[in-house]
Amino acid sequence: MKKHWLLMAATAASVSGCYSVESPSNSNLGSFRVVVQSISAVSSSDSLQPLSVVPSCIKQYGTRLDQVPLDVRGKEDCRYIVPNGQVELVVDVTALDKSGKALDFNGPVAFKVVPGDIADDNYTYTWTTLAKGRGIGKLRAQHVYGEVRVWALDEPVEPRYVDGGIAGNVNQLPVEPGSRTYAAGTSATLFFQEPTLAAVQQPQGYENRYSPFTGQFVTIGRAPESGSVQYQNCPDIDLNGDGKVDPQPAKPVTLLVTGTDPSGFFVTDLTSCPIPEDTSSAAQVNVPEPSGYLPGTYGSMFVYNYSFPEGLNAGDLLWTLSGSLQEFTSTTQLTFPSWTVREHVRELPPDQWNKYLKLNPPVELNLRHCGHKNQLAPQSVDTLCGYYNSNLKLESMESALVKLRRVRFPKFFKDCDLNGDGKVPFFCSSSGAWTFCGTTAPLDNNEVQCNIECTIGTGPYLNSVCTERTQYNSFGQFVVEMAGPGPRAAGLDDSLAGRWQEVLLSDTASAKTATSYDDGTEVSVWCDLDTYFRFGGSTVTAANTDELLPAKTRKDVIISGGKGTVAFLAQKLPAASTPAPRCYVSRNTHSRVLVMTRDAVPDLRVDCDENDANETRALQCRYLHGATFDVVGHLKQIQAARPRWMVLPRDADDVCCYPGPGMQCPSPIKPCE
Secondary structure, X not given: OHHHHHHHHHHHHHHHOOOOOOOOOOOXXXXXXXXXXXXXXEOOOOOEEEOOEOHHHHHHHOOOHHHOOHHHOOEOOEOEOOOOOOEEXXXXXXXXXXXXXXXXXXXXXXXXXXXXXXXXXXXXXXXXEEEOOEEEEEEEEEOOOOEEEXXXXXXXXXXXXXXXXXXXXXXXXOOOOOOOOOOEEEOOOEEEOOOOOOOOOOOOOOOOOOOOOOOOEEEEEOOHHHOOOOEOOOOOEOOOOOOOOEOOOOOEOOEEEEEEEOOEEEEEEOOOOOXXXXXXXXXXXXXXXXXXXXXXXXXXXXXXXXXXXXXOOOOOEEEEEEEEEEEEOOEEEEEEEEEEEEEOHHHXXXXXXXXXXXXXXXEEOOHHHHOOOOOOXXXXXXXXXXXXXXXXXXXXXXXXXXXXXXXXXOOEEEOOOOOOOOOOOOEXXXXXXXXXXXXXXXXXXXXXXXXXXXXXXXXXXXXXXXXXXXXXXXXXXXXXXXXXXXXXXXXXXXXXHHHEEEEEOOOOOOEEOOOOOOOOOEEEEEEOOOEEEEEEOOOOOOOXXXXXXXXXXXXXXXXXXXXXEEEEEEOOOOOOOOOOOEEEEEEOOOOEEEEOOOOOOOOOOOOOOOOOOOHHHHXXXXXXXXXXXXXXXXXXXXXXXXXXXXXXXXXXXXXEEEOOOOOOOOOOOEEOO
């Protein structure tokens, strides 16, 4: 029939005086068949490892990834996890003509991954060459999630641009053929987890300054009208510490607004999965978490809305959250956001406004989280909590609600802007010493030293808390000192038992600390029983004529005169006691973080003077300096600040006070319950 109609058409053309044109051949390039043969995770050391699948799939086949058949991985019921780094895919590409048949095509083809990005400036991973219509290529991709497809394209490879120039070795780019058809073909769908707050924030490697998804537009969660809601897929863990794994049922992604501020709001995923802590040597973890899991889940984020988020309140739930991921002062935030609300709690009776916030208690930030070593000897970086960029304990809690316990507010505010230019150089640790760091030498080295002494607490500010006033005036941030190591009942931090000395008590023989402390060291002493004590040299002994320290009463002492050893004698031991009574002696680490109360508690005067001519202000200042405080707030990283980590309370209810002896809390702060 086809030949018959062609003959008639040719005859008609000859009769009409027209000439015939041969139909274009269908043997030219039409598309590509793309088959993904394998997929691997690329480690920070550039080695390849099997890419894991979601825990629910592993549980179907056993307890390990190697028990999951290869042919089910990446299917809808057995999705790959969202990798926090690169993946390498081996791809089989076949050229097809326009009728879908194999074509003898020779030339380079480029790769593309959607959603995702072709990774690396090594261009050998961005294209492959087909010979006689067939080619096997390797590509590396990142930022892959959801329903992913690999594309092969007859088009030029897109180079990487950095600072206006092309990154990488351009000699690795293919020689361009004389022409391109821009034909394309795609693989079957590879199913990955859908993005969660944790998946897009967990760092690649051991660096806490960057999110692997920076610059990407993401949507977290799903509203019911768009299909089934998004569920977490968490591995089974031992929740109660009995050594047995507890099943973790699938839980819907639950996005909780934990606080608002003039430029945006904070969100935490209540069902975010616990993250096992990497304690390999590469992770540089000084003290692992007792639970085996990081203190946070990477499941919190600040949403930068450019203005106050009208209609949102702390305690509201969201279905979805969308926007572009950016880093600001090394804190990950979502910009140009949009969201859909699941529940407005302020539409409920007031007694239900905090019903979801109660499900999200703040994590108490301690010295172990700061990255300190569990040893008696101090380190120079002890004074700045979380100084090193390898600290993932704090990173896992970034933008989450945390709690500072028993911190001291600054007593001194020192203006280190000695030349009046409105800036003070910051500093870094180098070979165990604090010194200027930066690309341009400071105009006045005295400013650097002034900033170091005030912020670290050395020189004239030894054993006191000082804030550099230029930083405070510009940003409202001020330094607070965390509780030192020691028994929790003493108002101290018990997360690092190696940081204090214990002395078993006797009521017949004096006992003393094994290690002496240097002059100028502030130590805390605490005893289980009424105990006589004495500071002295290495041979010091205590007698019943020495000062009596009442049981469970803390005494803070600054060592002087070479009297760095402490001896104890119990007033009277009980007939039987388990554990045996003892005294504890610990060196104050003077660890510091930043706090900003300007927006949350504007009436609190932090920069005050105990000698103020106004007696009311002077009295309030003495109350402030004599007290310690609990502070709840969102944790943010400020890379250029010293210290680098800051807690932002939401309102006056996030700050409470333990008054000094015979004192009250400063107005408007309430006593801690």
